[in-house]
Amino acid sequence: MxxxxxxxxxxxxxxxxxxxxxxxxxxxxxxxxxxxxxxxxxxxxxxxxxxxxxxxxxxxxxxxxxxxxxxxxxxxxxxxxERPMIVFSAAIGGDGNIGPFNTDTTLVYRAVKTNIGNAYSKITGIFTAPVEGMYYFTFFYHARGAHPAVLILMRNNHGVVMTGDHSTSSDGADNGGNAAFLQLQRGDHVYVRLFADTHVWRNGFITTFSGFLVGHV
CATH class of the missing domain: 1.20.58 (Methane Monooxygenase Hydroxylase; Chain G, domain 1)
Structure with missing residues (x-):
């Protein structure tokens, strides 16, 4: 124009x-x-x-x-x-012993306290990484001293860290735990496995599994 x-x-x-x-x-x-x-x-x-x-x-x-x-x-x-919010914490609900079993068994923590991001499944007991990044996991247990207790933190099909205690006749109860930082790819699985012929005590507070995303790439 x-x-x-x-x-x-x-x-x-x-x-x-x-x-x-x-x-x-x-x-x-x-x-x-x-x-x-x-x-x-x-x-x-x-x-x-x-x-x-x-x-x-x-x-x-x-x-x-x-x-x-x-x-x-x-x-x-x-x-x-921006870092997504991924946090979970769960305990084994109910009452009494879990185990001993004849084979290693994945523990299912059904009493979910927090599950932001819905990455943990209370049906399978497995945490599935929704994004690639660095994660931090902890797991703790309580057990009767008369029976052995051995737990191991698993990433996919590989053990990472473990905790446990052998049985004693003079020790009424045992407590233990461990933790680890893990660099995960999207879709990786993290869970806690109970060794065969061992046990833990279950209730809504004392035997727990927790984790959260520290940072993603």
Missing amino acids: NFTILIFLSLFCGLIMAEDGVHALGTGTISEKHSCSPDMCELMKEFGIMRQKLGVLETSLKDSDTRLKNSENQILELKNN
């Missing part, structure tokens, strides 16, 4: 200049310099000022668009780097 107006004004001014040249030739004089009428020249001047202002506005809009895109990229980066 601006270029159309400019072309029209230029042609109009050119016609006036040509007309002035014809009049000059008819009178027998030659003018070395031609100009628009005062009104037209003033209009051309105002139009030039307007074009400069539009150019400044266009530059400002481009700068604003660039800053907006940079802000959007920064927000997206912050969202990507």
Whole structure:
């Protein structure tokens, strides 16, 4: 639209200049310099000022668009780097002994205290990492001293750390636990396994399994 107006004004001014040249030739004089009428020249001047202002506005809009895109990229980066909240803590509910079993058995902690992120299953007793990152896990047990107790923290099918106590006739009860930092990939499984021919005592407070995400990549 601006270029159309400019072309029209230029042609109009050119016609006036040509007309002035014809009049000059008819009178027998030659003018070395031609100009628009005062009104037209003033209009051309105002139009030039307007074009400069539009150019400044266009530059400002481009700068604003660039800053907006940079802000959007920064927000997206912050969202990507934001650490999700993944925390769980559960205890073995009920009452009495769990075990001994003939084979190693995954313990299922059904009394869930916290499960933010829903990464722990109270049906299987398995924590499934929802994102890649560094996690921290703890597990504790209580057992009668007359029976052995051996528990091991598992990542997928591999043991990580363990805790336990052998049976004694003079010790009425035993308590133990362990903890570990684990670098997990998404979908990795972490759980606690009770060794064969051992036992732990269950209730809603004393034999527990907990973990949380420290940081993700």
